Amino acid sequence: MVQAINQALSQNMEKDDSVVVLGEDVGVDGGVFRVTDGLLSKYGPERVIDTPLVELGIIGMGIGMALNGMRPVAEIQFQDFIYTAMDQIINQAAKIRYRSGGEYTAPIIIRTPYGGGIKGGLYHSQSGETYFVHTAGLVVVTPSGPYDAKGLLNSAFKSQDPIVFLEPKRLYRSIKEEVPDDMYMVPLGKAKLLNEGDDLSIITYGSMVPTVIDTVKKNKISADVLDLRTLLPLDLEAILKTVEKTGRVIIVHEAPRTLGMGAEISAVISERRIDYLQAPILRVTGPDSPFPYRLEDYYIPNEKRIMKAVSKILEYR
Amino acid sequence: MAEITSQEEKQKLVKAYTAMVLSRTLDKKIVNAQRQGRVGFYTPTIGQEALQIGAAMALEENDLIYGYYRDVPLMISRGVPIDLIINQIMGNSADISKGRQMPSHYGSRKHNFMSIQSPVATNLPLAVGAAYSLKYRKKKNIVLTTFGEGSTSTPDFHAAMNMAAVYNLPVIFLCENNGWAISLPVEKQTKVDIWKKADAYGMPGTRVNGNDILETYAAVRTAAKNAREGKGPTLIDAISFRMGPHSTSDDPTKYRSESVPEGSEKDPLTIAEAALKALKLMDDKMLESIKQKTVKIVDDKFDECEKIPPPNPVTAFEQVYSEQTWMLKEEVGDIL
Ligand SMILES: Cc1ncc(C[n+]2csc(CCOP(=O)(O)OP(=O)(O)O)c2C)c(N)n1
Numbered sequence: 001m002v003q004a005i006n007q008a009l010s011q012n013m014e015k016d017d018s019v020v021v022l023g024e025d026v027g028v029d030g031g032v033f034r035v036t037d038g039l040l041s042k043y044g045p046e047r048v049i050d051t052p053l054v055e056l057g058i059i060g061m062g063i064g065m066a067l068n069g070m071r072p073v074a075e076i077q078f079q080d081f082i083y084t085a086m087d088q089i090i091n092q093a094a095k096i097r098y099r100s101g102g103e104y105t106a107p108i109i110i111r112t113p114y115g116g117g118i119k120g121g122l123y124h125s126q127s128g129e130t131y132f133v134h135t136a137g138l139v140v141v142t143p144s145g146p147y148d149a150k151g152l153l154n155s156a157f158k159s160q161d162p163i164v165f166l167e168p169k170r171l172y173r174s175i176k177e178e179v180p181d182d183m184y185m186v187p188l189g190k191a192k193l194l195n196e197g198d199d200l201s202i203i204t205y206g207s208m209v210p211t212v213i214d215t216v217k218k219n220k221i222s223a224d225v226l227d228l229r230t231l232l233p234l235d236l237e238a239i240l241k242t243v244e245k246t247g248r249v250i251i252v253h254e255a256p257r258t259l260g261m262g263a264e265i266s267a268v269i270s271e272r273r274i275d276y277l278q279a280p281i282l283r284v285t286g287p288d289s290p291f292p293y294r295l296e297d298y299y300i301p302n303e304k305r306i307m308k309a310v311s312k313i314l315e316y317r
Numbered sequence: 318m319a320e321i322t323s324q325e326e327k328q329k330l331v332k333a334y335t336a337m338v339l340s341r342t343l344d345k346k347i348v349n350a351q352r353q354g355r356v357g358f359y360t361p362t363i364g365q366e367a368l369q370i371g372a373a374m375a376l377e378e379n380d381l382i383y384g385y386y387r388d389v390p391l392m393i394s395r396g397v398p399i400d401l402i403i404n405q406i407m408g409n410s411a412d413i414s415k416g417r418q419m420p421s422h423y424g425s426r427k428h429n430f431m432s433i434q435s436p437v438a439t440n441l442p443l444a445v446g447a448a449y450s451l452k453y454r455k456k457k458n459i460v461l462t463t464f465g466e467g468s469t470s471t472p473d474f475h476a477a478m479n480m481a482a483v484y485n486l487p488v489i490f491l492c493e494n495n496g497w498a499i500s501l502p503v504e505k506q507t508k509v510d511i512w513k514k515a516d517a518y519g520m521p522g523t524r525v526n527g528n529d530i531l532e533t534y535a536a537v538r539t540a541a542k543n544a545r546e547g548k549g550p551t552l553i554d555a556i557s558f559r560m561g562p563h564s565t566s567d568d569p570t571k572y573r574s575e576s577v578p579e580g581s582e583k584d585p586l587t588i589a590e591a592a593l594k595a596l597k598l599m600d601d602k603m604l605e606s607i608k609q610k611t612v613k614i615v616d617d618k619f620d621e622c623e624k625i626p627p628p629n630p631v632t633a634f635e636q637v638y639s640e641q642t643w644m645l646k647e648e649v650g651d652i653l
Contacts, residue, residue, distance in 0.1 A: 028572040029500035052470035052506050053437060053498050081436050084472055119357045121419030123435030258644055287634060287648035293357075294408035294416030295633040298652055305651060 002172045004146035004179045005035050005111070008153040009073060011183050013043050016071060019157070022049035023058055023075030032077055033113060033172055059085040059110060063093050063162075066108040071157060079114035079166065080126045093162040094137030109156050109163045114142075115207040115254055116300055117170030121293035127207070127255035127286065132164045133232045133264070139188060140232040142166040144209035146177045148229060151186025159188060166231075168207035175210060191235035193242070197222035200248035200313055203239065203265055205231060208252045208301060215303045221310055231261060236268065243269050247278035248313045254300055257285040279316035282309045321531060321596075329374050331598055333394060333530060334589050335607060336373075337366040340390035341586060342611045343399055344561075346619055347406055347420075351565045355623065356406055360421040362389045364528070364560030364577060365493055367585030370394040371533030372461060372491055372555075375541045381451070382430045383444035383462040385437065386421040387493065391463065395428045399615065403622040411625045415632040421564075438468035441477035441490070448486035448550075459487040459544040461537075466511055466554075467498025478518040478552065487544035489537060490552040494527065495559035500572035512554035520550045527555030528585040531592055558583065 013019045021036055027050035030037030040048040051058050055076055062072035076082045082089075089110070096106045116125035132140045139161050143149035149167070156163045194209070195216055204212045205228040216223050224242040228235065243249055249269060251262035262283035269281060284301045291299055321327060344363050350356045362369075365387060373394035376382075384391055389402060401413065405423045408416030413425065414432065424432025431447075434440060444462035451458050468474060469492060481488050492511050496503050503511075515522025521543075525536045533555055540551035558577045562569045577583045593599040634649045635641070641649075 024498075025500045027500075030571065032499070032566070050501055050505060052501070053467040054470040054472070056472055057470070083436075119419070121422065121435075122417065124419065257648060285648075287652065288642060288644045289634045289637045289648075290417070292417045292633040293419050294627055295630055298630050298633050308651070 001143070001146045001149045001167070001175060002033060002035050004150040005153060005167065006037060006039075007179070008150040009036065010039060010042065012071070012154070012157045013039065013047065015183070016157070018069060019071040019073065020047045020049060020065065021073045021075065022051050022062060024051055024053055024077050026050060026075050031075065033169065035111070036075065055081055055085040056088055059108070060088040060092065062108045062110070063088060063096070063106045066106040066162070067096070067104050071107065071109075073109045073111055076110065076112040078120075078124050079112040079128055080123045082112055082128070086131070089132070089138070089162075089164070090135050094135045097161070098137060105160050106162050107160050109153070109165055111165045111167060113169035113172070114166045115168045115170060116291050116296050117207070119293060119296060122290045125291040125296065127253070129166060129231055129255055129261065130259055133261065137162065138232060139163045139230065140166065141188060141230050142168065142206035143229065144168065144171065144206055144227050145175045146179050148186050148192070150179055151184050152188065152229065154183050155185045155188050158185070166206060170207055171210065186229070189230045189233055189235060191226050191228045191230070191238040193224060193238070194227050195223060195225035197224055197246075199223060199246060200250060200310065201226060201242040201246045202250045202252060202306075203228065203242070204252040205229065205261070207254050211302065212252050212306065215306045218303070219307060219310070223310075228261075234265070234268065239265060239268065240273055243273045244276050247276050248316075249277070249281045250284060250306070250309050250313060251281065252284045252301055252306060254286045256288045257283055258288050260285050279313045282313055284309045321534075327596060327598055330531070330593065330596070333370045333374050334593055334599075336370050336390065336394040337530070337586055337589055338607055338611050339399065339615070340366050340370075340393045342608070342615045343393070343402065344389060346615050348561070348565065350619065356420060357408075358420045358565055359406065360386050360564045361561035362387050363579075364558050364585065365495060366390040367530040367589060368491070368493060368525075368527030368533045368555035368557055369463070371530040372489075372537040374530075374534045375537035376461060377458065379429060379458045381444075381447050381458065381460045383440040383447065383460060384430065384433060385440060385464055385468070386433055386435065387465070388433070388463055392423060392425070392428070392430060395430060397423075397425055397428050397430065400618050400622050401425060403619055404625065407622055407625065408627070409622065409625040410628040411622070412628070415628040417633065438464050438471040438473035438477075440464070441473050442480070444488050445477045445481045445486060448481065448488035449484060452486055457545050459489065459541055461489045461491060463491045463493055465498060466492055466494040466496070466503050467501065467506055469511055469514065470506060478514070478520070481550040482519040485547070485549040487547075488550045489540045489544060490550065491537070492552065492554050493557060494554055495557045497559050497563070497573065499563045499567060502573070510554065512552060515552035520552060522552040522554065524554040524556060527557035528583055528588055530585065530589045557585070560584070
């Protein structure tokens with residue numbers, strides 16, 4: 001995935017000189033996860049900007065660039081460190097179009113690695129998608145593999161809205177996929193059915209996708225697996241379609257349960273398709289606690305927990 | 318080099334040197350263990366011993382410390398036993414926070430050392446609040462807060478400096494200026510010398526050679542005296558060099574060629590040794606014997622701590638609140 005994102009960045013920079021990359025250690029070092037490796041030597045320090053250590057400044061400056069015709073890609077080294085910039089994200093980026101009567105837009109792309117599984121403890125493992133999804137005006141995207149990462153990022157460069165692009169860091173190097181060389185698009189706002197089955201639907205995204213797919217395959221479950229890909233706005237059509245088909249829904253995410261994506265998806269379904277449901281909607285999520293270091297495997301949802309929910313929902317009559 | 322004259326200060330210097338050797342030895346041990354896969358991650362402190370331990374020499378036991386992830390020498394010089402540090406690095410069941418935090422994120426209330434966070438400079442406003450509470454209770458104690466020079470770019474640094482000066486609080490801002498914030502050199506971090514920033518907030522700012530333990534000690538001693546006498550905060554820019562990588566995940570050859578080798582004349586240990594010899598407090602033989610003894614102490618402690626089992630899984634979900642929420646109870650039931 002690191003390579004796919006790097007390629008998308010490079011190709012968009014090549015094609016469009018309004019694209020710049022800014023963030024901590026993105027230039028000379030090539031990023032702490034090597035996502036921006038090689039960009040500095042290709043495009044120079046005016047376009048690959050090593051910034052001082054200030055997330056608020058990185059994003060605020062990026063928004064200012066975006067307001068004036070540039071296409072900034074701001075990297076926040078870990079999603080856990082984005083919070084000092086939340087004022088700029090929530091009160092500026094997300095609200096500029098609205099408050100200016102559409103005269104201004106801020107099409108900034110904010111890229112940031114999120115999620116656990118790299119032994120990062122409290123501050124290098126958070127899944128904070130809900131903070132962004134709760135903010136109208138933002139588009140929130142999270143790929144689950146290299147192909148989608150590149151395609152979604154290509155689409156992000158075409159968007160006129162601010163994009164929060166959440167990269168599941170434990171999948172950075174673990175998933176291998178064919179990635180075409182051309183600048184293909186994966187549309188924003190569209191989920192993808194990764195597996196088809198009849199007995200139940202598992203709705204998931206980002207870092208949990210490979211775990212869900214492996215679980216379904218290994219245990220020979222007949223399940224629809226829907227990868228949301230865009231968390232805001234949700235792909236309502238795709239969600240309702242799979243619910244109509246199976247009538248049994250499990251939502252899997254790594255973020256804490258309370259007010260996680262599962263809560264919203266569950267509400268959207270029960271408001272519209274309660275008659276189709278044959279069992280209560282279940283959630284398999286991270287717990288409502290900070291993310292631990294040594295015992296991180298207990299935090300992240302795993303096969304065992306997913307299977308427990310699968311049995312429960314299939315047995316429900 | 319700064320002067321020390323009293324017998325008491327000379328004793329302090331001997332003690333400080335022992336702490337320097339202990340932290341250097343422990344540091345190297347942990348880095349090696351990380352390479353062998355026995356430790357997950359670590360932020361080496363090599364090169365920053367003098368400024369931290371020099372600062373600690375000027376503090377009293379009940380002064381409070383709000384540090385950051387590169388402060389092992391500071392902890393050691395405050396009397397924190399090395400097993401507390403090793404247990405944290407291992408994240409084992411003897412660790413104070415039960416392996417919840419990534420390595421390099423220690424803390425010990427008993428030693429007035431606030432538990433460390435990763436987001437840089439977020440400790441600074443806390444230090445200011447702590448200083449306010451000391452002043453409010455009319456205590457003579459003060460607060461020391463530490464951070465790298467990269468951290469001075471944050472909003473937290475600005476907020477803390479401004480408020481500390483506005484309320485004239487007993488807090489010392491010790492900038493561990495090791496020249497690099499991961500790959501960014503200080504010249505690209507800020508356009509002005511760090512110590513000059515103090516002026517803009519209305520507090521004294523000084524620059525010291527942070528590799529010289531006596532120079533740092535002298536500066537912190539003055540700052541501490543002022544703080545205790547109600548004369549408010551000070552910013553100290555302790556110039557040093559990050560002799561190791563940023564962390565065990567970092568490869569500095571990607572972005573810098575300069576280095577300060579161990580034992581070279583800029584190495585804080587070399588400078589301290591010269592001072593000890595000049596003051597006739599130690600000779601080469603004594604220095605060497607301290608070093609050798611320390612290796613054994615560290616090796617033994619490390620092996621001992623390594624045998625301690627991991628924490629019980631339930632502990633990963635405890636102490637979120639004073640009482641566990643119904644949500645978490647339910648979730649833990651499902652997990653375990
Ligand atoms: C708010 C925040 N942003 C980014 C990071 C990631 N990060 C960890 S250490 C570091 C560099 C810090 O440099 P400096 O403050 O000079 O301290 P040093 O590590 O050199 O001791 C960065 C960018 C972080 N920990 N916190």
